[in-house]
Amino acid sequence: MRIHATGIGGAGCRVVNTLAGEYGGRSFLNGAVAFDTDVNTLEQLSAIDPEQRYRFSDEAGGNGLSGDLSRGQALGEEYVSELSRVIDRGTLSRAEGFLLVIGLGGATGGGVAPELIRNLNRLTEEPVYVLGILPASTEADTEIDPAAYRPQAAANTQETLAELTGLATAIICFDNDNWLSGGQQFSSERDRINNVLVEHIAAVFGAGDVDDTTATAQQVVDASDINRALGSDSSIATIGYATQTVKTQQAKSRFGLGIFKSKTPPEVDTSEAVRAIETVIRKAARGKQTLETTDGHADRTLLIVGGPPEWLNRQAIAQGRTWLTSETGSSALLSGDAPDESRDDVFAIVLRSGITPQNWLAEGPKQS
Numbered sequence: 001m002r003i004h005a006t007g008i009g010g011a012g013c014r015v016v017n018t019l020a021g022e023y024g025g026r027s028f029l030n031g032a033v034a035f036d037t038d039v040n041t042l043e044q045l046s047a048i049d050p051e052q053r054y055r056f057s058d059e060a061g062g063n064g065l066s067g068d069l070s071r072g073q074a075l076g077e078e079y080v081s082e083l084s085r086v087i088d089r090g091t092l093s094r095a096e097g098f099l100l101v102i103g104l105g106g107a108t109g110g111g112v113a114p115e116l117i118r119n120l121n122r123l124t125e126e127p128v129y130v131l132g133i134l135p136a137s138t139e140a141d142t143e144i145d146p147a148a149y150r151p152q153a154a155a156n157t158q159e160t161l162a163e164l165t166g167l168a169t170a171i172i173c174f175d176n177d178n179w180l181s182g183g184q185q186f187s188s189e190r191d192r193i194n195n196v197l198v199e200h201i202a203a204v205f206g207a208g209d210v211d212d213t214t215a216t217a218q219q220v221v222d223a224s225d226i227n228r229a230l231g232s233d234s235s236i237a238t239i240g241y242a243t244q245t246v247k248t249q250q251a252k253s254r255f256g257l258g259i260f261k262s263k264t265p266p267e268v269d270t271s272e273a274v275r276a277i278e279t280v281i282r283k284a285a286r287g288k289q290t291l292e293t294t295d296g297h298a299d300r301t302l303l304i305v306g307g308p309p310e311w312l313n314r315q316a317i318a319q320g321r322t323w324l325t326s327e328t329g330s331s332a333l334l335s336g337d338a339p340d341e342s343r344d345d346v347f348a349i350v351l352r353s354g355i356t357p358q359n360w361l362a363e364g365p366k367q368s
């Protein structure tokens with residue numbers, strides 16, 4: 001699915017920069033822009049073209065808004081046309097969807113995103129998804145990780161989620177807390193966490209990004225599968241992703257160069273393929289999610305299974321679907337393949353939408 005990614009505020013800019021750095025050459029990434037009031041953040045985004053790094057407003061003297069959400073909201077109203085024009089530079093008509101990336105605890109990303117979405121909804125028919133990053137719980141504590149101290153992060157998160165409801169097509173959440181183990185500081189783990197986040201996002205949106213010569217027996221996932229799974233009612237969504245290395249011979253010749261690649265696909269032991277597919281589907285569904293759910297339940301679920309085409313055993317995928325339907329209780333379970341000859345693993349993505357978060361957000365956003 002061709003997405004245009006916009007990072008707003010510190011977290012959003014860094015995540016989109018990581019996305020551009022890792023996946024800039026892939027066709028699913030249809031554009032990447034970064035918006036911030038903070039010049040220092042923008043200067044460090046080496047993977048994004050300088051013209052696509054856009055500083056708006058010098059109200060904050062070139063710094064961030066330090067969590068003052070109402071200031072961020074006011075800037076959203078003031079700069080919405082200007083920022084929309086930057087997004088529109090050539091990509092608006094080619095993207096199949098928009099992804100706005102924000103740290104929900106901040107003021108710039110959370111303040112500006114709602115107004116920008118409102119305007120994008122006027123300018124385009126395509127879905128406007130939000131990737132919303134939840135603050136780490138340690139951000140509320142001055143002592144544990146002083147560099148990441150943000151006392152208003154939880155309140156901002158609640159308020160911004162309430163603002164986004166009814167505007168964003170869907171909100172994919174990523175909980176920073178979930179990727180920190182005991183004693184780890186968010187500020188020193190930030191880059192690692194951003195790599196994990198980007199890997200999950202690219203797994204979903206890049207899944208249909210296969211070259212046309214790949215075997216056609218597969219039902220390759222496409223933009224409409226992702227759109228239907230995410231829904232259009234600002235549902236909260238979460239992603240589970242798992243991989244398992246498998247033995248492949250075709251990618252390399254016996255000299256390890258790949259020039260004498262065999263034309264006939266290698267034989268794969270059926271029971272091994274079935275086991276591998278079953279394992280990754282279960283790991284993706286029951287392993288760590290970008291946001292944990294209370295009971296694994298989701299209104300809609302998308303299962304994507306990928307890897308070397310000869311490993312994508314149809315029967316195992318069908319059984320995985322049946323298992324996942326009862327696991328998630330979803331009335332709609334969609335699925336698609338992501339065949340990729342160059343990989344030496346099989347993988348599964350379980351995208352759940354319309355979930356109840358297991359953390360402090362479970363009470364739902366406060367109504368503003």
Ligand SMILES: Nc1nc2c(ncn2[C@@H]2O[C@H](COP(=O)(O)OP(=O)(O)OP(=O)(O)O)[C@@H](O)[C@H]2O)c(=O)[nH]1
Pocket residue numbers: 008009010011012014015063064065066067068102103104105106107108109110133134135136139150153176190193194197
């Ligand atoms: N995963 C991840 N989360 C981040 C990162 N930076 C910040 N965050 C989270 O995002 C929240 C908001 O931080 P920023 O994005 O820097 O805030 P902002 O939108 O620029 O707003 P102000 O700094 O208040 O102007 C923080 O409370 C953190 O929870 C990052 O690089 N990666």
